[in-house]
Amino acid sequence: MAKAGDNITASNANWKFSGEMVDAFDDHVSKSVPLYNEGHAQICQFSDYFIKKDSTVYELGCSTGTLTFKLFNHTNHKQAKFIGYDIEADMVAKANEKLATIGAGTNIKFEAADITLVDFEPSDLVVCYYTLQFVHPKERQYLVNRIYEALNWGGAFILFEKVRYPDARFQDIITTLYNDYKLERGYSYEEIVTKTRSLKGILEPFSSNANVDMLKRAGFVDICSIQKFLCFEGFLAIK
């Protein structure tokens, strides 16, 4: 195991969202994902158009629940139902610990579940914030199809993903600039390489176009890009 920054250790092709990672996660993700907090704020602003008093709202891959809490705190519709799923029981335990301390009542629920297997109820808003990239490509289209099916007419799917660029020159430039971004945030060369190696076969970004094509194949017609910084992009798709 080698250092991947923020007290996280990792090894080749073996990145994990469990164990020691859980306590370090909030710090690590907000430092390593550009515009992490700004993306959350933007999603809260968009959510005003979709969350109603009888809505069900999903966060798929909720980790420690940070975004679900922000959505709940932001909305005027506290009666709406918020469901956060994460495949890692350790992450869900942390989210539930936070839920117990803020006492948000029973409208927020965190559950350990594989989002490729859960049955979704009709929903007005589904958010996947840097999660779909960890779902194996063979499962991804099927999951997005089911998200589309679960959405009520007029409901939204907000998808943020690490993305690839359409040709080698752009990809090369962006990868180098993202490495610079991490160096500027205090990560060492060793930590940056360790993390990159640990994500082999685990984080598989699609290009921007491939994400849009996947959304279209699922049935979405109205799709727009809502944020982009280097290789990090957010999409809003409305059913």
Ligand SMILES: C[S@@+](CC[C@H](N)C(=O)[O-])C[C@H]1O[C@@H](n2cnc3c(N)ncnc32)[C@H](O)[C@@H]1O
């Ligand atoms: C980068 S984190 C998401 C960050 C979070 N949305 C936020 O705003 O802080 C990705 C999360 O997706 C979860 N995940 C990956 N594959 C999953 C799956 N098949 N089902 C549920 N959760 C999954 C991981 O356990 C991890 O907690």
